[in-house]
Amino acid sequence: MSENEKNEQLDQVDAAAKAKKDKSAKPAEKKPGIFQRIGKWFKEMRSELKKVQWPGAKSVGKNTLTVIICIVVVGVFIWVFDALATAVVDALLALFKG
Numbered sequence: 001m002s003e004n005e006k007n008e009q010l011d012q013v014d015a016a017a018k019a020k021k022d023k024s025a026k027p028a029e030k031k032p033g034i035f036q037r038i039g040k041w042f043k044e045m046r047s048e049l050k051k052v053q054w055p056g057a058k059s060v061g062k063n064t065l066t067v068i069i070c071i072v073v074v075g076v077f078i079w080v081f082d083a084l085a086t087a088v089v090d091a092l093l094a095l096f097k098g
Helices: 003-028 036-053 058-098
Strands: none
Touching: none
C-alpha cells in the first residue's frame, strides 16, 4: 500500500471514531425548561439594558422639539401640495367640462 492510501484509511478511522464519540455525548445534554429559559432571557435583557447609555432630560426635550418641528414642516408641505393638486384638478375639470 502506498503512503497516501494508509493516510486516507487512518483519516477514515479517525472520522468514524469522532462521529461515534459525538453521538454518545449528545444525549447527556438536556434542554432547560421553559421557565429557566424565560428567566435567563430576563437576566440577559437586564444586563444589556444596564449597558445602554440613556440620554438626559435636556437631550430628550431637545430631540422631541426637533421631531415636532419636522412633523409640522412636512405637514405644511403636504398641505400645500394637496391644495395645489386640488386646484390643478379642479381647473382641468372645469376646462374640459365646457
